Amino acid sequence: MIIRTATDADWPSIWAIIEPIMREGETFSLPRDGDEATARAYFASPEKVNFVAEDDGEILGASYVRANQQGGGSHIANCGYMTAPAARGRGVARLLCAHSIDYCRTQGFKGIQFNFVVSTNKPAVHLWQSHGFEIVGTLPGAFLHPVHGYVDSYVMFRAL
Structure with a gap:
């Protein structure tokens, strides 16, 4: 698997990853009935640099x-981050x-902050912690989960 900078030609594959995650509504604060333009404005807006994980030509x-x-x-x-x-x-x-x-180190960033990690997304919380991120704040009931109702969201940080 390789990580490379995304191109405009990758957008259909990225949208194919984002759409089911939006519809699930369990991990990102995106409207469950949002359209492709909404997803693109959120994930690939001009101030962001996008990357894709690719394996044998398939974007995962x-x-x-x-x-x-x-x-x-x-x-x-x-x-x-989003995974298919x-x-x-x-x-x-x-x-x-x-x-x-x-990448952030090479760009001169001094840390990385995740602003809104849904507390019920246990695999992500565990993964980010395994990479040295710490929960530095809890936003009580900040996320309306489609199954669990209002759940907490975490602010996570890691110095570089």
Whole structure:
């Protein structure tokens, strides 16, 4: 599996990953009935650099990196990751996270902050912690989960 910079030609494959995740509504704060334009504005907006995880020509996951804030906060990155439902459990998110840590270092970022990690997304919380991220804040009842109702969301951070 390789990680490479995404191109415009990759968007249909990225959308194919994002759409079922949006419809599930369990891990990202995107509208469950959102359309492709909404997804693209969120995941591939101009301030973000996108990457894809590719295996034998098939895109299995995607990520973005951006400055978390402007000005005095621009030295902290923010990243997001999505894995194709059929590719879950194959190490795609682990590889994308490791790549983003290395990429952020080369770009001069001093840390990475995840602004909104849904607490019921236990595999992601565990994975991010295994990469050195810590829960630095809890937003009580910040996410309306379609199964569990209002659940907490975490702010997670890792210095670089």
